[in-house]
């Protein structure tokens with residue numbers, strides 16, 4: 143049976159998302175304490191893939207995931223999932239709301255309930271844990287008074303109880319997750335795909351604008367751009383780009399050849415079906431037929447068949 147890593151322990155949002163991503167095949171889910179550890183297990187071949195959180199509609203990208211994706215040997219995303227995110231406040235039985243002095247959770251989760259905590263637990267101190275479920279485990283162990291957890295967590299920590307449910311500063315908050323593997327056969331194009339990559343450009347006038355122009359000139363819709371510092375050289379950045387389309391599509395392949403020439407480093411991070419299955423809108427002069435016909439035209443000119 144395939145083993146799939148996820149950010150654990152049991153009861154995280156990532157576990158839930160990874161279960162939905164691996165629902166089609168027999169998989170044993172293996173918890174890891176951090177995203178870098180889960181991705182390292184994929185790189186070593188200890189597990190087939192890992193489910194990782196990548197961005198949240200309220201708090202933005204998950205830096206640990208972006209950094210770990212590019213820190214070492216290449217990995218590629220093969221599937222994507224979106225999960226609505228609301229939280230429970232878990233406590234040991236008998237704990238009253240007024241007695242809560244410490245609240246533990248993942249920093250991304252704490253950021254998504256900052257307003258709620260200020261209003262309902264103004265005296266409580268927020269404590270960061272490696273995941274929401276790690277917060278619940280710490281409360282069960284008596285280290286903190288309460289945890290901000292995924293609604294599924296209470297099933298995994300029977301010594302805890304839900305004091306309050308449905309907590310969220312933003313009602314319709316969503317987190318996006320990826321299933322990541324070592325490079326191999328890519329998912330087939332579906333017409334509703336996303337391509338992710340990471341590019342390093344030189345520090346010169348217009349470099350980022352020129353990179354983006356390569357996409358817009360080919361009618362490619364950019365859905366996310368994010369920069370992360372390179373870390374060992376102050377002022378230099380990696381740009382993470384997500385755009386509509388599959389590397390098998392002519393316009394995307396053409397754009398990638400241009401980016402490869404323009405950027406000092408390009409790392410392909412996958413072409414995979416979009417979770418919401420919204421097809422890419424492609425203008426006529428960027429369609430597959432338009433690209434293939436223009437390549438054919440150049441071949442005919444080169445072969446002396448056309449002028």
Ligand SMILES: O=C(O)C(=O)C[C@]1(C(=O)O)C=C[C@@H](O)C=C1
Nearest residue numbers: 154155156195248250273274317
């Ligand atoms: O701690 C968890 O439960 C996670 O799966 C991590 C994570 C995140 O990194 O954003 C996932 C979803 C929520 O947005 C809060 C925390």
